[in-house]
Amino acid sequence: MCRYYKYSSQRGQEQTMKKLAILPALAAILIAICCGSVAAQGPDPALIETGRKLFNDTTLSGSGQTSCATCHPANGHTDNKTYIGLDVVADGDPKGRSTPTLWGAGTRSAYSWAGTAPSLEANIRGIIVNRMKGAEPPPEKLAALAAYVRSLTPPGNSNIGNDGLPTKAASAGIQRGFDLFVGKGGCGTCHVLPTFDKKEAEDVGSGAKFKVPSLWAVSKTGPWFNDGRYKTLGEVVTYMWEFQSKKAGAPSTPTSAELADILAYLDAL
Ligand code: HEC
Ligand code: HEC
Secondary structure, X not given: OHHHHHHHHHHHHHHHHHHHHHHHHHHHXXXXXXXXXXXXXXXXXXXXXXXXXXXXXXXXOOOOOOOHHHHOHHHHOOOOOEEEOOEEOOOOOOOOEXXXXXXXHHHOOOEXXXXXXXXHHHHHHHHHHHHOOXXXXXXXXXXXXXXXXXXXXXXXXXXEOOOOOEOOOOOHHHHHHHHHHHOOOOHHHOOEOOOOEEEXXXXXXXXXXXXXXXXXXXXXXXXXXXXXXXXXXXXXXXXXXXXXXXXXXXXXXXXXXXXXXXXXXXXXX
């Protein structure tokens, strides 16, 4: 009897624990439904404004000294530096990560260089708690920051349309560069238009699998690659061309004319 009682009370406890364990999952589902419906209604200007203020708020960090804008100045762009935590390190340090631009971040297929962050909100939470050593942010702060980040679009220009294709105004070099990008260079298989990225991470021989970064505004995001190892876009394009042509079984190096054309296209993005 006593034994049975012990057993059943233990089971009761286990079941209560199981029920408790369901609560965070339920909360996550509710947040997902609620945020989903906000997205469906389109951006909320008041929420974006709250997010913009938080983005510039140093109290998000443990030290009270760093805001998002410290590393993502000029409305969420990049400071062109490479970091471990909050420390600037030499470009190319294998543990360092170069600051990406947030222009266009609302349309990314994956977040963080590793490409493992499950959502924009989760990515921002990780940055606040792990990188900035700040307090756990409540969901409404995360929602506001994410709304602000989603509102940041690349400036755009008359040479490239929103679909990533050269417009009629584009020079012959930009047009040839586009043809090489989607054709002979094989770039478009990973940097898929119009976002120029894709969901799956790829190993391009740079040390591990990394997400395929978007290339909008890429001429202004150096140093390039996850660890900032490349100082010029020409080096990156040559590396990527050689990697892809080798993978395709016909190793080649871009001619100087081909390189100039792809660079003209990338510079226009
Ligand atoms: C100390 C500099 C620094 C600060 C402060 C900082 N970031 Fe970043 N941010 C980075 C770096 C470096 C990465 C790339 C990290 C990685 O992928 O491992 C990054 C990545 C991101 C990404 C992912 C972008 C993408 O395309 O994958 C988002 C979104 C982002 N930051 C938003 C924010 C927000 C919002 C804040 C403030 C809460 C913030 N960052 C504060 C340096 C910083
Ligand atoms: C197999 C997939 C794949 C192909 C094909 C590919 N890339 Fe990439 N690209 C990547 C990945 C992954 C990275 C990030 C590597 C890293 O950070 O270590 C990258 C990085 C880049 C970057 C640097 C972006 C930044 O913000 O640092 C540029 C520029 C670029 N690629 C251009 C090209 C061009 C031009 C071609 C065609 C000649 C091309 N890529 C072909 C996967 C690919």
